[in-house]
Amino acid sequence: MENDLKLKLEQLHQRVDALKDQINTEEATKNAFVMPFIQAIGYDIFNPTEVIPEYICDIGTKKGEKIDYVIKKDGEPVLIIECKHWKENADAHNSQLHRYYHVSKSRFGVLTNGLVYNFYADLERPNIMDDKPFFTLELANLKDASIKILEKFTKQGYNLTGILDSAEDLKYIKAIRNEFEKELKDPSDELVKLLVGRFFEKSLTAARLTSFKEYTRRALSNSINESINLRLKSALNINEKNPSKSDQPEVTPVDNNTEGPKYITTAEEVEGSQIIKAILREVIPAGRIAFRDTQSYFGILLDDNNRKPLARLHFNFSKKYLELFHNGKDNGEKKLLDSLDDIYQYRKALLDTVDNYQKNGEKEQLNTAS
Template identity: 50%
Template structure:
C-alpha cells in the first residue's frame, strides 16, 4: 500500500528529528506539511493549501488557522498544528471556534506525532468534542492508513467520509470503554454479568467476589482468543511446511531415457527424413517402451522400442495400426525395417 509506506517514511523522519525540533514553526515545516503533501495536496499552490487562513470569530478579528486545504474553491479541511511536545487535549477549543466559522466539514488537530480528525456528527456546523479518527503516526497500523487515504486528493468524498466517520468514532469510544472495564471493572459492568450468573441477592460481599471473577473471566477469554489465533497461525504454517515437504519428497519419475534409446531415435529420424521433415518426428519415453510418434500425436505411432530388458524388440504398425513386434539384436537392426517405417508414415499422410 503506497500511502501506508509513505506515512511510515514520515514516521521514521519524526522519530529521527523530533528531539531537534524546538518550535511550533519547525514542527509545521518538518512534520505537518509533509503529511499534507502525502495526501496529494500541493503545499506550494495557494489554491490548494492556504497557510494562516483567516477564521474571524464574531467581534474577534485576525483569528487564523494554520492551514486550510481547498478543493474546487471551498475549504475541505482546516489544520491546526502545535509543537510536537504539546498535549493536544488543551487545544481543541481553539479549533472548535475556527470550525464554526468556516464551510469545512472536517478539522485536523496535530502536533506532528498525534493526529485527531474531527467533524460535526452530533450537531451541524458544530465540531464534535471527540475526534472520529485519532492515531499516533509512529505507531501507525495499516487499517488506520486506509482511513487516512479517504482524505487523499484523488479519493476525497465528503459524504463517504461522513458516513464512515460515525462508525469510526463510536467504535473507537466503545473500544476505549472496554479497555477501561478490562483494566478496572465498574460496578455496573460487574452487576450486568453477576445478575445473569448468580441467582441470589447481590450483596456488597457478592459484588466484591464477582468483581474478581468477571476480571478473571475476561482475561481468560482474551488469553484463549489470542492462543486460538496463534495456534491457528501455527497450524497453517505447519500445514504449509508439510505440503512443501511432501512435494520435495515425491518420488522421482521412474522413466529414464537412455543413450541407446536416443541413438535409436536418431536412426529412425535418419530413415524418415527422406519423406518428412524431422520436426514432425517426436519421441516420448514411458515406463513400458520408448515411443516415436508423427506430429507428436498418440494416434500416429511410428514405432515403439523395447530396449531395456534382456531381449530387445521393435514394435511396428501396419495401415490398420496393428502392432507387430520384431526381435532385434542391436539398434542397428532398425535399418532392416526401413520400408515398414516409411510405409506407416505414408499411411498417416494419405489418410
C-alpha cells in the same frame, strides 16, 4: 495508492523519530512534520490557493484570528488543521479548533502535534465541531485500516460522502472500544452486577461485589487470551488432534493471580514466522522448524534448540527488525523491515544459517567418530 501512501507515512514517521528531539517550537513542528504530512496526502504545499497557511478567520468581534492551515480542493475548504508542538498532547487543545470550525465552511477539522492526527466532524450538531474525534491516525502505529480511511482525505481520493458515511461508525466504534478496554482493566460495578445477576441469586454485599469484580476481570482476560490462542492455532494450520510442538508458537498462559500475560503472539509475528518457515522448508522439513515467543522477540529455532536460532522477529516497537544469525546465538544482526515482504530479501542469509548448522553438526559427528 494505499501502499504508496503507507510508504510515505512510514518514511515520515522515520523522519519524525529522527528529528523530534531537535524540534523546539510549534512553528518548527509545523514545518518539519505537518507540512510533509499534507504533502504526503497529495496536496501542493507550494500552491497558496490549495494549502493556505495562517488563514484569517474572523470570529464575531474577534478579528484577525488565524487557522494554521486550510486545505482547499476545487476552491472549497476540505480540511482545517490546527497544530501544536510535538511534545503537547494532541487531545488537549481543541477549543481553538472548535471556534474556527463553524466559520470555516469545512466539514472536517484536524488537531495535530505532528505525531498524532485527530480528525473531527459535526456528527452531533450541524456546523458545531464534535468534542471527540471520529478518527485518529498515529504515525508510530500505522494500521492498514487507518490508511484506508486516510485515503479518503487525499487529494486524489477525497470522498466527502464516503467519509461521512463511515464517520459515525468510526466515532461510536472507537467510543465503545475505549469503554470496553476500561472494563477489561477494571470492571465497573454496573458490568459486574449485570453479569453476576444472571446466575447469582443472592444479594451482592460490598465484600461479594469486590470478589466478583476480580472474578470478572480474570474471566474476561482468560476468555480473550483463549480466543487469541485458538486463532493462532488456526492461522498456523496446527492439527488439533496431534499438534506438533515444533510448529506451535509458545504463548504465555493467563495466570489467574496476575494481571494477565506479559506478552502475546501478534498476527504480524505469525505471518512473519510463516514467511520464514516457507523459505526454510526449501532445505529442511517443517518438523525441524520451531517457534518460541518471548517478551523481547519471537524466535525461530532449528530443532527447538535455543542454541540454534534461525532468526528472531523484533516486532514489539514502532520499527520492525529481522535478526539474522550467521555463526550461532551470539552473532545476531538486525535488519530493518519496512514491510513483512522485506523478509524475502534475506532468503539466502536464512538458508546459509541452516547450512552452517548442518555443517557444524557433521563436523561434530566426525570428531566424535574419530
